[in-house]
Amino acid sequence: MRLHELEVTAFGPFVDTVAVDFDALSDAGLFLLTGATGAGKTSVLDAVCFGLYGEVPGERHSARHLRSDQAAPDTEPRVVLRFSVGGRTFRTTRSPAWDRPRRRGEGTRRIQAHVVAEELREGTWTALTTRLDEAGLLVTDLLGMTVAQFTQVAMLPQGRFQAFLRAGSAERHDVLQRLFRTRRFEDVERWLVERRSTLRRESTRGHDAVRDLLGRVEEATEVAVPDDWALDDLETLAGLVEAGRLGTWLTEVGAGLSVAAEAQGERLVAVDATARAARDLLDVERSAASHRARAARAQQQLAALESERPRDDSDRAALADHRRAEPLLPLLRRVGAAGREAERTTRAAERHRAAAVALLGDRAPEPTPSHLTTAVHEWREAAAEARARLPQEQELRAARDRLADLSARCERTRAEHAQALVRLEEAERTAAAQEVTRRDLEAAAASLEVDAATEAGAARVLAAAEEHDEVAAELAGARERLTAATATAQDLREHYLDLREQRISGMAAELATGLAVGCSCPVCGSAEHPSPARATTTVGRGDEEAARQTHETADFTRQALAESVATLSARLTSLAATSGGRSVAACRADLADATSRHRSSRTAARGLRSLDDARDARQASLTRSTAEVASLEVRVAERDREHDQARDRVQHLAADLDDWLGRHDAAGSDVATLVDRLEAGVRTLVAATTATEEHHRAAASLDAARAEAREAAAGAGFADGVAVGEALLPEARVAEVEERWQRRERTRAEAEAVLADEQVRAAVATPARDVVELQREVDHAERVRDHVVAARRHALGRCDRLEELRTSLDHALGAWEPVRRSHQVTARLASLVEGTSLDNRWRMRLSAYVLSERLRQVVAAANERLAAMTDQRFTLEQVDEKGAGERRGGLSLRVRDDWSGTRRDPATLSGGETFVVSLALALGLADTVSHEAGGTALDTLFIDEGFGSLDAETLDGVMDTLDQLRDGGRVVGLVSHVAELRTRVPSQLEVSKARHGSSLRPVLDLG
Structure with a gap:
């Protein structure tokens, strides 16, 4: 991995953009990388780390404050880093969280x-991700x-x-655990311990199941x-299972139970026969007693x-008379x-003749069939004529219905006309009122x-007045803090000068504390130190x-407070000019009055727009109302004309029909009622004729039946039909007599x-025995048999x-094994x-053993x-024994001094010796971590501070070692403010601090 370019804006001490x-x-x-203390050298490394991982090393990350305090309030903090890995070029642009x-x-x-996060592909930057977590995983x-490994390997941190x-x-x-990520070995330890506990519980459950089954066998x-046999002890029971003793015992128990079952079977055969x-x-005697009882019942029935x-x-x-x-x-x-x-x-x-007499009246007091x-x-004939008048009556009914409908339509049309007149008048009044409102x-x-x-x-003046009061209060507090900060800075400056004078006075003693046996004195060069100061x-x-x-920190705080006061x-002067020196209450009252007037004018404007928008609609509504009134007047006239015509037709039809009904004695009635009355009369007369004819036929049939019956009774030997009726029996009586005779x-x-x-006959001839005694003998024999069966x-x-439990036990043992x-x-x-x-002869945990092995690689x-670097004098050694008060072994370090032949605790090394040994240890640690991380080549390496404690000769050895780090194209950046390094390293990046933020300046040629 090689760094190419870094651009920082509003980050740490850098106010403006630096590259x-x-x-x-x-x-x-x-x-x-040089500069005064506090200028921001370490912040450059923080920016590199933040550009890669989104974090800064060490405790500074926990502060969560990366944005420059001196940057403009709306300037976004940003870090842009371009780097390459394995021939691929990447660029990350990160911005931390900040308050705008x-x-x-x-x-x-x-x-x-x-x-x-972007990658350069074919000359074009291609976005890879914009998610924070994905960008961190990508890097x-x-x-x-990880970031912890990177800061330990590529950025050897100051003092770390x-x-x-x-x-x-x-x-x-x-x-070491954080760098080599060996927590997985602790996870293995923890998993094995948890797995042991889990299996222990499962094995205990298996043991409990086997033990419970053995208890059920017992x-x-x-x-x-x-x-x-101690069944409650898991190991004892497991031993019995593995030795086969448990199976042998179960086999012996099964054999004993089988022998006992066979003996009970033989006994059952004997008692069952008895x-x-x-x-x-008992059954024979009960059958004989039953036969004797049957014989006694038969003799009683015959009697x-x-x-x-x-x-x-x-x-x-x-029954014989009935049959005849x-x-x-x-x-x-x-x-x-x-x-x-x-x-x-x-x-x-x-009944029907009486109905006919009532219908005909005096015209037929005693009606004959003719x-x-x-x-x-x-x-x-009268009914047929009445039915011919029904269509005329229906026409009259329809004409009256139409007349009623026309009357209702006339009323509705007149009502609609009245309502339309009301709407027209209302629309005219509304239009006039809205015109007056529009002018207002x-x-x-x-x-x-x-x-x-x-x-x-008024709103701007109020905001200025309110901010004026807040800024005035803030300015008073800032002035108080500036006064206190000025006094504090002056006191700390005097304290620093006092300590400097005291240290200069004791400089010889300070040099003497760094002397060691065999080492040259930095003043006289002698290796002997007979009387150090x-x-x-x-x-x-x-x-x-x-x-x-x-x-310096206090003075920087004082300068910042002075700038804040200015x-x-x-700002206070500008706000006073804007507010005109008015109070917040007065400004707020002016704003309320202005707001009220503006609200009223806005309301009026909205109302005016609404009226204008509705003007056309109002005019159209007025026109429609006028047209509607005219149309309804025409419809009223038409309805009245139709009603008069319908009324004349109804009067004509009613007069003709009433005249006809009067001629048929039906005045005041209707045709349909007359038709029903005439048809009912026809039916009554027809029924009377039919009933008379049926009466004559029934009388003739009765006389013929009586004559035939008298003749048949005499032939059967009966005096008359009455005697025949008395001889006949009811069917139930006949059935009862026949059934009783058959039953007998x-x-x-x-x-x-x-x-x-x-x-x-044989049972009657045989003497009877005591059935109760025989039953007692049977009960006793069966009880003995039932006992043997049970x-x-x-x-x-x-x-x-036993077989079921043994099967279950085999399953339980199979699951437990x-x-x-x-x-x-x-x-x-x-x-x-x-x-x-x-078996662990070192008595060492797995994770500790791995870390110990990694430490050996680091030491090598x-x-x-x-x-x-030490001219073959010092060698680091790893020791396995624990130090005083330590719980872990295998991670202690000692420094072997080959000049004196002693093993020294690192705490006894001088300042320069400590730096040299620590640097070698850090470089070894970096090489080991880089190899462990997958062999990624780190072509850019930073070393932060520590060179001021070295003498010239040791510094030469260290620089030679650092020169060797450049082999293979590696770039090494030294972070220090030691003046001698400026003459040794020509390529420099100088960090300068100022009142308004730090800046960067490359120095590539000192000559």
Whole structure:
């Protein structure tokens, strides 16, 4: 990965847009990023990191404040970075989240962070993504490392690699874990532990299932397991299963249950034979007792039949008379039917003749059949004439309906005409009133533009007055803060000068603290230090530098506050001129009055436009109303003419019809009613004629039937028909006599058959036995058999239940076995990666072992450069033992001094030695992380600070090592303000700070 160009706007200390051409700086392979303290050297590296990942290194990222405080309020912070990876060129444009002033009103609006990632393809920039997360993943995939790895590998941070050298095992573990992303090994440890617990629970459930099944086996078979079996212990039960003892015991229990079931079966055969013999004897005696009872009942039935013989004789005589009279029954029934018919026709004839007399009146007081026939003919002719008049009556009815409809239409048309007149008058009054209103609104709307301008001016004056009060309060506070900041800056300046004087006085003692055995003195060059100077003051270079930075920060704050006071003063003067010195209350009252006048004029203008828009509609409505009145007047005249014609037609038809009805004695009635009356009379006369004829025929039939019946009765031996009727019996009585006689005969035959039965005769001849005693013997034999059956069923049930439980037990053991074996394997692996297993001779966790191995690689890479930079004196060593108070082993570092043959703690190194060893360690760490990340070549590398602690000879060795980093086209940027580096590194990027923000200036040729 190589950087080509960086452009920064309103970012960190850079107020305006500044650009860095890394290609120009990289021609020599080494360049210096220099400038005064606080100018913004580290901010350049922050911009590079932000352009790639959207984050800045270290604690500065947590502040979430990247925009320049001195930039214009509406200037957007932006970082544009062009870089290349593997022959592909990319450009990212990022902007952090910032607060932009609102364009209208007060306050600010939060602008969210955004990004555009592009790739140069065939000379054209092609957008890849505009999502923050996708852009971060894109860069991570391209470089093969996260932001934490990149800042540790490509940007050796100020003071961070020295802290890594001197860190304890815990801190070094966190750094290595973050860089090498070894959390996956901790995930493996955690997964194995969780998997062990899961399998332990599953194995326990399997053990519980097997144990419960064995308990059910004990309960079902009533056989206890051996006393030495501890079923509640998982390992013991597993051992019994694996040794086969559990299967052997189940087989033995099954064999014992089978033997017991067979013995119960043999006993059942014997007791069943005894029970059957007792049951057979009881059945024989019960059958004999039943036959004896049947014989007794048969003898009783025969005696009862003999006592009822006289009644039987009487029933036979009555039944014989009935049989002799039964053939005459149809003749008797015909006589009865003829009599009933004659009686009916007599009543009907009398009823219809009475109706005919009532209809004819005095013209036929006693109508004969000939009179009735003549009357029927006359009434039918009258009915036909009346039906011929029905169409005339229907025409009259239709004419009256049309007359009523025309009357209703006339009324409706007159009502519509009256309503149209009312609408016309209302439209004329409305038009006149709206014309008056329009003239009033036109006068009120004339001042609309003047009122609008007045309201806008009053609003501007009010806003200026309100802001004037706010700026005045803000200016007072700013002046107070400026006074306090000025005093603070002056006090800190005096404190810094005092510390500087004290340090200069103790400079010899400070140089003496950096001396080491065998090292040359930076003043005299001697390797012997017989009496180094003693410090008389506790002020060191760090104290002086901290005081200077504190003073510069306070002075920068004072300058910013002074500029803020000047800006606020100018703004206050401008606002006073705009408001005219008026109070907010007075300005607000003026605005309310102007707003009210403007609102009134706007309302009048809207009303005027509405009236003008509706003028044509009003005129059209008035025209329509006038035309409607004229049209309705014509329709009223037409309706009246049609009504008069219909009335004349109704009067003519009614007079003719009333005259005809009067001639037929139907005045006041209608034709349809007369037709109905005449047709009803015809029907009455016809019915009377028919009823008379039927009466004569029925009388003749009755006389003939009676003569035939008398002749047949005499022939059958009966005196007359009455005697025949008395001999006849009802059908129910006949059926009852016949059924009783047949029942007696059946009973006699059945009784005689029972007494003749051989089994009955034998039972009567045999002595009776005690059935109750025989039943007790049968009950006892069956109880014994039932007990044996239950015992055998119980024995067979135990065998079957054992087989079922054994099948379930086989399934449970089959399910438990793979879980148990998996748990054993997982438990051994979990103990191994946890460092608690005897197989782990280092007693080291898996993640710690991996990090320890990575640290060995880092140390090996660091020693390759450390030997050259220290003239083969120092070598880094990794030690496995834990330090004092440390919980982790394998991550401790020592420095072996080959000149003195001792192993030193990194904390005992001098400032220059610490820088050299830390730099070698950081470079080794960078090489290892880069290789671990996938081999992505980092062609641009930054090293931040630390060179001021080196003497000339050590600096030469360090620079030689840095020169070697340029092999293969790598570019190294040194971040430092050490003056000697300016003479050593010709290509430079100078960062200058000023009151209004920092700036960048490339220095490519110092000669």
